[in-house]
Amino acid sequence: MKKNKLLKLVTAFTLAFFIFACQAGKDNREYYESHSSDSHNTEKHDDTHLIETKKEEPVVEETKKEEPVVEETKKEEPVVEETKKEELVVEETKKEELVVEETKKEEPVIEEKKVSYEEYLSSIDSIIDPGNVSWPRTILINEKEILISDKPERLATISLGHDEILFGITDSSQIVATTSFAQEEGSNIQTKSEGLPTISSDPETIIAQDPDIVFADPYASAELIDALEDFGITVIQTQLNNSIEGRKNDVWLMSYITGNLENAKSLVDIIDTNIQSLDNLVNDQQDPKKKVITLSWWDAYWTAGSGSTEDSIIQLAGAINLSADNDVESNSTIDKELLISMNPEIILITQSVQWGGKDFYDDLLTDDSLSSIQAIKNEEVYMVNPNWWGTLSYWNIKGSEQLAKILFNVEEIEGFGDF
Secondary structure (H helix, E strand, O other): HHHHHHHHHHHHHHHHHHHHHHHHHHHHHHHHHHHHHHHHHHHHHHHHHHHHHHHHHHHHHHHHHHHHHHHHHHHHHHHHHHHHHHHHHHHOOOOOOOHHHHHHHHHHHHHHHHHHHHHHHHHOOOOOOOOOOOOOOOEEEEEEEEEEEOOOOOEEEOOOHHHHHHHHHOOOOEEEEHHHHOOOOOOOOOHHHHOEEEOOOOOOHHOOOOOEEEEEOOOOOOHHHHHHHHOOOOOEEEOOOHEEEEEEEEHHHHHHHHHOOHHHHHHHHHHHHHHHHHHHHOOOOOOOOOEEEEEEEOOOEEEEOOHHHHHHHHHHHHEHHHHHOOOEEOOOEEEEHHHHHHOOOOEOOOOOOOOOOOHHHHHHHHHHHOOOOHHHHHHOEEEOOHHHHHOOHHHHHHHHHHHHHHHHOOOOOOOOOOO
């Protein structure tokens, strides 16, 4: 009985083991098939990827082949940049060559300026070496050589004519004092000289301004000049001229002394232009020249004859100076009989209102003994600007302009400019 139970137990155990073994084998087979399938799929996927990769490889290869081109382009960029730099250098070189060329072209102009200065200066006896426009400079005044070592910084004058010339070639940055006449009402340079100290023939007023150079006319006393020179002040005493060329020479001499040649050239150009404008107007006239005299009253009749400032003004305006034609020289007195016999067509009163000019004008017109004179009968008596007619500078060309307007009945003269 016991044997039968044991046999049944062994048989059952063996059967169970067999079943278990069969089941395990099945599981192993499914596991293996499952993994084999995955592996196969993976291999297919990898193969596809590999094929695509192989297809893309030529593109990668072409890209790799193109990279050197890019690299070469990059290498070429600096060459382009260098080319641009070289072009700029060439361009700058061309510009410099043009500048050099222009400079070469301008050199003769500079030389002409030097020649022109010497040309103007050579006509002035007081300038020892007209070709020397550098410093120091030497001039000859009253048979005495004066050395000017450098451009003077402080200038003064004791002559109104010198004042007017100075303000035509420089300004208050170099001029430290003027005559009182320069700053009077109606002066030709009133505005330009306004506010500057005024000096007189008293040496103390001049010394107080500490000038390097003082310009004086021939009427300055020897005592005054000695006193100034004792203080180390250079005094230049010159006679101002009446003629047209003389006026310009005065400008050139003072500009040479003061170091203002360029400004003198500009001023002389204006003077020449104004003179040419007057000449053009006069030459256009067909009528005979009118006979003119100047008159003023200082206890007698005064008129301007040959060699006077007024004489040059009248001639430049295109009229005849009747006093000069009647042998009157310089500024002289005449009697009433000579005045009547000259019978001027135009009378010019050169006396200022402040000094009785208007009263004299009225007396002429109301004096019955003078009523036969053409100028009085035809009301051709004029009061003119004494600052233009009495000055010894280029400003008297304005007197010629004023007379020309009277003679030819014009309000403006073409091309005539102010100073």
